[in-house]
Amino acid sequence: MSLRLGQTLKIRAMAYVAGEPIPFFWPMRSFIHHNPLHGLEHHPFPEAVARGERLFQARGFLPRSGYQRYLRLGKVDRAALGAGVEAFLAQREAVAGIDLPKWILALMTRMDRPVVAGSGLAREADVVVALRGGPIRGTVPGADHVRARLREELLDSRPVYEAVDLLFGTGVGAELDELVIKSCLDFFDEGQSVWSMPGRERGFFAAWREIARRSGRLYLRGLHIGRILRDEEGPEAVIVRVMETLGVGEGRWTTYFTRELARLHGWAGFIRWRSGARHYYWAQRYPADLVDFLAVRLALGLALLGERARTGPTTEPELERFIEDRWREAYLRHELFSGAVLPAMAARVERTLAAGRPARIERLYEEYVAAKRAEEARDQAERLQVLAAMSDGQEALSRLSAEDLGRLVGILRDFERGEGMIWLNAMENRAVERLLGGIRPGAPPADGKRPFAQALFCIDTRSERIRRHLEGVGDYETYGIAGFFGVPVSFMELGKGSEVHLCPVLLTPKNLVMEIAVAQGNDDVTALTVLEKAFHELKESVLSPFVTVEAIGLLFGFDMVGKTLLPERYNRWRKRLHQRKPRTHLLLDKLSREQADSVIRAVQRAVIAKAIAQEFGLEAEQIHDAVVRELREVAMGHAQGAPKLAAMLGLDATSEQAFIGRLRTVYRINPSVVRLQMERLGRLGFSLDEQVVFVAQALKAIGLTENFSRFVLLVGHGSTSENNPYESALDCGACGGNQGLVNARVLAQMANKPAVRRRLREQGIDIPEDTWFFPALHDTTTDELRLFDLDRVPASHVVYMDRLRKGLLAASRLCTQERMPTLLPSPASLSPAAASRYAARNALDWSQVRPEWGLAGNAYFIIGRRALTQSFALEGRAFLHSYDYRIDPKRRLLETILTGPLVVGQWINMEHYFSTVDNERFGSGSKAYHNVAGRFGVMTGNLSDLRTGLPAQTVLDRGFPYHEPLRLITVIEAPFDHAWRAVEEVSVVKYLVRNGWIRLLIVDPERHCVDVYEDAAWSRRPFPGTVQSQPAEESVPS
Amino acid sequence: MGTPGLWSVAIFLPLFPLSVIFNALFARVGNAPMRAIILLAWPQVGLVLFGILPPGRVAGGVVALAVLGSLLYAFRAIALRDVDRWTGYIATSAWALLWPALAHHAAIDTLRLYALGFSVPLALLVLVADALKRRFGAAYAGLYGGTVRMLPRLAGATALVVLAAVAVPLFPGFFALVAVMVTTIPEQPWLAVCVGLTWLLWTWGGIRLLQGLIVGPGEAVAPVADLSRVEFGFYVLTLALLIAGALRLPGVTA
Amino acid sequence: MKNLNLSPLKKLEIILGGEHQAFATDVLDRAGVKGYTIVNNLSGKGSHGFHEGHLMFNEDDVLIMIIAAVPADLVTAILEGLAPFYNEHSGVVFISDIQVTRLVKFSG
Incomplete structure (x- = not known):
């Protein structure tokens, strides 16, 4: 069957739209924290979480016991809880005799299980009878009601095989997942397996089809996949045929596809990312996209269903008929295989269904429903009584009429559905209070003294600790800047042939930087x-x-x-046995045309010399320079023959021409290759203008434009761990999951260039002669601060290096002393030396599942001057970006901070939030069961979906959350208009704020007040702890 | 050997199709201690009857029927989720395996010990199932997994008892099975293969049962009490005694 | 001036959010459209009206417009291919009649 063009395009569009709620999955070699509900971010937060819960069958908030634990630990604002409950009840009518606020607060704070349970079978009258302890009788629900519920459960929202599984207890869904995962592992492997799938260049669906038609495993299973896959049909045609065979209405195809993709959302997310990553090597060689994936999945699903075709319904119309005709049986089957069956009758239901006699099934149905109704009524009554006991309402409960009881249960049910948001708001309120109690707005004291050293750290939360300690050991000033220092580079390491993009994933770097060895390294490998x-x-x-x-x-x-x-x-x-990496320099400056030309010539000469040596077996000293030059001219088409070569070797005309031909094709000495090479060399390095712009932007963004100290450290960060597939998650997210050292070296080299400084002086940034920029690396696992490129340091600075080194070492040790107790099994205090040793051991131990806590605990994103937070110990929970509004009148710098670092911070925060509230579905479970798949992801066990999100060891501690699940509390220190207009102008952040994905506070340092954005409105409050000099919200009677 | 006598023995050392009598009776009795007693006594009655009857050769066909019936019940037991029915099927399957030894003229006392070795773990399983029923309403795999987290002692007892019931080594069932296989190998080796297969199917069914009862996330049900230390100790002690006894089981000689 | 040979074609102006550019160009490529022009960084005002999907205040999102000249027989197919997308997203497609001089560049 060949589709019309329009149909093909329509299927492709449907697949595209269906895949949008599925989050991307980046290969774990450069792990990217991202929001698992990114595709739903255009909805307000509560709604997006509800949709995500349904789509991914997951939990969007902690279970109530989790929040109760936080309440006991003092991290929840009780007043806010009460306010939330009041707001909820404001739109609801009271129930006679019941003190609803008290009941609901008791429910929240003291009851550990849901108060409303059951499938709705028991009616209010039944519950009333149960409360009074009487026997429950009544009619059973009618056919229409049952049919409607079954249709809703089975047909509206599920793929066909899920409905079949729920009705007949088969494992079609699980088996389908397994077969699809195996096919994916085969195709997408990136060098992990030794035997690879043949025919991958033709695309996922084509390659899979070839194998599936001949697959012995599928044949033995009895799946006649060959009947579903016909020759030369594209994936779109297969999709259409399968969907039509299943009898699903076309208007529902997109939702159906989304449900299919969500079942293996790790793989779907990976394929979605991969099909859009044009520069990914593996995607270029072996293309695949979501349409292929859907076709494979649907074809296998139909084959598995086809196996069962003789024993029961397998298409939607057949299922509908089954529900219509044999609704009692369908109801019992659904009860049994969905696990909701009454335990006492389970065995009997199973036996009767197996026997299959309609009369007995009917009788059993009546009995079962009566029993279940009674059971549910009793259960509901018991729960209500427990709650009543907790809120002193037993009498009122016993006096309720059936109607009032129904209303009460309805209110409680609605409340439990929306409970999570109330808890979340209360927790965030407490966090905001804590923050506002510690920060100090206002201009920093300008004492004009020149600090000993200034250090620029990444905004990463782990920098907060070391910044505090560094400031504490001496006369140091620290600043926060995005980890890539504002300089996106594409980096080619010494000896490697490929580039790495060192910048946030949202950007593409335009400049290439290469590393060359300073001393001539050994060519012999040890x-x-x-x-x-x-x-x-x-x-x-x-x-x-x-x-x-x-x-x-x-x-x-x-x-x-x-x-x-x-x-x-x-x-x-x-390490001592390995060859040490030689000292390197970075090639930063753009090559002029002549330089590029010379480079190419030199490379070509080397290649020609090697070619002669290989082809004719000559030694180096026998190959004359003139011969090489002549050959080069010939190959480039500037000359005709190569007489010198022919003379030297005694070649005849044909072999001479043959050799020249090989030079052109095999050794690629020809003009078009030269053009390509010139283009690539053109990407190399930064022009002087570019360098000036980057340095200026970096310095202005953090507000460091005057009073430079002698040492300006640019500290990138990275981490060290052994045997850790999540290693890249601990590195710098702003550098695309790599270490920040290279960016630091690049910016330092740029800022140390006299030509750059001259141009900066013209712009008003006057860097003194004796200021030197040092690149450094903060190893976040051991807290070590290492300086690099010390061979370039001017002699005048050497005198002070000792003091600097001692200061850095002291800061490291004090930082580990503060940090290590959080990693110990039981809290204890360590000496700095012991803490350092423990940290070093964590970095080298291949059995350590938690080398460091990483970004767990992040809660705040503070954009402002260091003076705001200097006196407040934030325990490594805040992203700190330095910003001075006084030098940013046009708000450009603030907008840059909002578009880039804040969005990255929000992604990190949301990743941690969802991995904490439901680690099994949104996170990746325990690291102990992970196996690397295809070199780009992990699976749990030997076969499972690609695990997305963070592992349990990163966000949980012995089963309880370690990371507090809060939305990112963002603080901007600037006058209100300034900050708000900047937010409005960055549409991404504007929608994040309006939809409630981040909590925004604007601290106005000039008017000493705080504006909080809550419930789509701004509320202003005076800054706590300051003198009430400005008019308060309400007038105080004098 | 007289046929009516054989028929009566065949009820108590279940031969298919007479095995339905045992299973029907077993399903009807609701009281847990009663069922345990039935499990202990039933094969003993069969062996006593066999001893009373005049001696004679047991036909080879009967042995084949017994082994195949055993295989059949083991196969049917795999898909069962109801612990009680499963116990009944495994009991049927196990007792039928005594026929090859009977045909080999093994000592009745040894066979009595074998039957006891098969029965005791199953009786324990009935008690464990009763404990589950009292807590969850039914002993049914797949309804409420995750007991290992909430009720570790009960889960541990379940696991150990099920393992004993499926004749894991060191429990007497294992040695009995090996002895039966040894008797059948010389004459009809394919029967030995069937006995091995039966054992494989027992373990498969046992693990499926454990999968549905012990592991898993566990539902948020009303908190129920775990086994008391005394009860748990009782199970452990009984199983330990079983192992001690098994190591001293006499074998079957030609 | 030589006689200009004008051939009629249909012009499609596809306006959608910038993040979906790859999708739209893929549709056009698969339909066999020879070439298209992309105009970047547009802003505009949109109406709400699609189901709860979007909060639309003053729309100053970043939009792009893809302009393509296609033979009339491809128009239905392309519109059919874009329909599922526009069910969920904001944007619009304008179809107009145009004439081009070098038909071979656009079709065949």
Whole structure:
């Protein structure tokens, strides 16, 4: 069946729209924190969470017991709870005799299970009877009611095979997931498996179809997949055919597709990202998109259903007929296989359904429904009584009429549905209070003294601690700036052939920076490296394990024992065996045309010399420069023959021309390649203008435009851990999941250039002669601060280096002393030296599932001057971005901060929030069960969906949340109009604020007041702790 | 050997199709201690009857029927989620395996011990199922998994008892099974294979049962009490005694 | 001046949010459209009216417009292909009649 063009395009559009709620999944080599409900961000927060709960079958808020625990720990504002309850009840009528606020507060704070339970079978009259302890009788629900409910449960919202599973207890859904995951693992593998799937270049669906038609496994299962996949049909045609066979109405296809994708949302998210990543190497070679994925999934689903076609309904019309005709049986089946069946009757229901006699089923139905109704009524009554006991309302409860009881239950049910938001608001209120109690707005004292050193750290929450300690050990000033220092670079490391993008994922860098060795490094690779490579290759061959286990297995065991029992010493010893990386410089400046030309010529000459050596077996000294030059001219088309070469080697005309031809094609010495190379070399480096712009922007964004100290440290951050697939999650998110050192080196090199400083002086930023910019790296696992590029430091600074080093070391140790107790099994205080040692061990221990807490605990994003937060210990929970509104009259810098770092912060915050509230569905579960899949993701166990989100060890501590799930509390220190207009102008942030994804506060330092955005309105309050000099909200009687 | 005598034995050492009598009776009795007693006594009655009857050869066909019936019940037990029915099926399957040993003229006393070895874990399982029923309303796999987190002692007892019932090594059922296999290998080796297969199916069914009862997220039900230490100790002690007894079980000699 | 040979075509102006550019160009590519022009950084005002999907205040979102000249027989197919998208997103497609001189650039 070949589709019309219009139909094909329509299916593609449907797949695109269906995939939008599924969040992207980036390969874990550069882990990106992102909001799992990013596709739903255009809805207000409560609504988006409700939709996400339905779509991903997950929880959007902590269970009530979680919030009760926070209440006990003092992290919830009780007054706000009461206010929330009042707001809820304001639109609802009172129930006679019941003190609703008291009941609801008791429900929230003292009851640990839901008060409204059951499937709605028991009516109010039944519950009243149960309350009084009497026997419950009554009619059973009629056919129409049951049919309607079954249709709603099974047909409206589920894929067909899920309905079949729920009615017949088959495992079609689970099996389908397994088959699809296996196909995905085969196709998307990025070098992890030794045998790869054939035919991948043709695309996911085409390659899979070839294999599926010949798959022995599927054939043995009895799946006649060949009947569903016909020759030369595109994936869209298969999708249309399957959906038509299933009998689903076309208007519902998009929702159906979304449900299908949401079942394996890890894989769907990965494919969605991959099909849009044009520069991803694997996507270019082996293309795949969501339409292919849907086609594979639907085809396999139909085949699995087809297996069952003789034993029951397998299409929607058949299911509808089944529900219509045999509704009693359908009801009982649904009860049994969805797990809602009354335990006491479970065995009997199973037996009767298996026997299949209609009369007995009818009788059982009547009995069952009566029993269930009675049970539910009793259960509901018991829960109400428990709640009544907690709120002294037993008498009032016993006197309620059936109608009033129904209203009460309805109110309680509505409340429980919206309970999460009330708790969340109360927790956030407490967090806001705490913050406002600690910060100090107002201009910092300008004492004009020159600080010993200034350090620019990433806004990452982990920098907060070390900044505080660094400021505490001496005369240091610290600033917060985005981790990539505002300089997006594409970096090519020494010896590597590919580029890495060091910038937030939203940007694409336009400049390439290369690293070259300072000293001529050894070209010979050490023996140890060769040996290691050989060992690891042996592991991957099929036959060698049989032989080599006895021969060299012991060596691997030695490695394992060393790493486990003595991690620090063993790792240090191994590092010594490896060749140390030579000192490098970064090539930052743009090449002029002549320079580029010379580079290309030099490369070409080297290639030609090697070509001659290889083809004719000559030694280096035998190859004359003139010969090489002549060959180059010929290959480039500037000359005709190569007489010198021919003479030297005695070649005839044909072999001469053959060799020249090979030079052109195989060795790529030709004009069009030269053009490409010139283009690529044109990307190399930054022009002087660009360098000036980047340095100026970075300095202005943080407000450092005068009073520079002698040392300006640019501190990027990264982390160290062993055996950690989430390693990149601990690195800098602003650098695309890599370390921030390279960006620091780039900016430092730019800022140290005299030409750049001259131009900055013209712009008004006067950097003194003796100021030097140092790149540094903050290892967040060990809190070590290392300085780099010290070979370029001018002699005048060497005298002060000792003091600087001592200061950095002291700050590191004090920081680890503060931080380590949070990682210990039981809180204890450590000396700085002991803490440092413990931190170092964490970084090297391959069994450590929690080398550091990372960004867990993040709650605040503060844009303002350091003076605002300097005196407040934020315990590593705040993103701090330096900003001085006085030098930003046009709000450009604030807008840049809002578009970039704030959005990244919101992604991180939401990732942590959802991974905490439901770690199994939004997070990735326990690290202990993870297995790396295809080199880009992890699965739980040997086969499962790609796990998205953060692992349990990152956000939970022994089962309880460690990260407090709050929305990001954003503070901007600037006059109200200034800040609000900047927010309005950045539409992304404007919608985040209006839809309630972040909580915005504007602290006005000139008027000493705080504006809070809540419930779509601004409310102003005076700053706590300041003298009430400005008019208060309400007049105070004098 | 007289046929009516054989028929009566076949009821108590269940031969298909007479095994339905046992299973029907077992399903009807509701009281847990009664069921445990039935489990202990039923095969003993069969063995006593066999001893009373005049000695003779047990036909090879009967042995084949017994082993195949055993396999059948083991196969049917895999899909069961109801613990009580499962106990009945496994009991039927296990007792039928005594026929090859009977045909081999094994000592009745040894077989009595074997039957006891099969029955005691099943009787314990009936008690555990009763404990589950009192707490959750039914002993039914898949309805309320996750007991290991909320009720660790009960979950532990369930696991150990089920493992004993499916003749995991060191429990007497295992040695009995091996002895039965040894007797059948010389004459009809394919029967030995069937016995092995039966054992495999027992363990499969047992693990499925445990999967549905013990592991999983666990529903948020009203808090129920765990097994008391005394009760748990009782189970452990009984199982320990079983193991001690099993290690001293006599074998079957030619 | 030579006689201009004018051939009639249909012009499609597809306005949608900038983040969906790849999707729209993919639709056009698969339909066999030879080329298109993309105008960036538009702003505009939209009406609400789609189900709860969007909060639309003054729409100063970043929009793009893709202009393509297609033969009349492709128009229905392309519109059919874009319909599911516009069910959920804001934006609009304008279809007008135009004439071009070098037909070979646009079709065939």
